[in-house]
Amino acid sequence: MDLVLGSRSENGWAVLEVQGEVDLYTSSQLRDAILRLAEEGENRIVIDLNNVSFMDSSGLGVLVAGLKRARERGGELALVFGEGSVQKVLGITGLDKVFPTHGSVGGATGRT
């Protein structure tokens, strides 16, 4: 099943909304979407994972690469997610301490 991806601007951040399951099959779609934003000059990116029902280490690899790329350009990549699969896998791997994480997009962009 393909991911549903959409992006918008909010308060100086590019917000990438992701819906679906991120695994070995679909993670390249997420990677391409992040790369596209970077190519468009966006260096402050929020990835909204609230509607991601599953993520494995393929997805984590893409997120880590996106964070590394953003920071190399002096930018930032933040994650938004609630309780569930994403929180679990980030916690198990310790990556929840590596990414800036927020419970809402507004919290990430400083809108609220």
Next chain:
Amino acid sequence: MEQRATDRIDAAGSTVSITIPADPAYVGTVRYFAATVARHAGLEEELTDHLRLAVSEACAEAMEAGVTGSIRVALSLEPGGIGVEVTSGSARPESGAPGPEGSELVPMDRLQLIRALFPDAESDQGRGTKVVRFTARP
């Protein structure tokens, strides 16, 4: 001929298995299968989520290693839990699909992640097959 995922209940009645082509498009099917069996077996939702993640990682690991042919995931209903065996053929010697971008930056590999979820997880390789085993129990 197009390969399809198949599932069946083994003769013993206590083991349910699914065999999929070594194609990433089928990993989601394995997750759905594992979650369905786990719920039928009465596993708690958190344990079911861990099982889903672990079987997905085991299949993905085999595919990234360049396994050709099929991958079999067998779930054995045991008192208080489910025994899991993910069996794949040998990887092509020189190949191995490249891992996901940035995977070297993830602080643990797929088998480590499975072990973090299920500490008894082990991996055996020999005679042209590789098997990842673990037990999902509270």
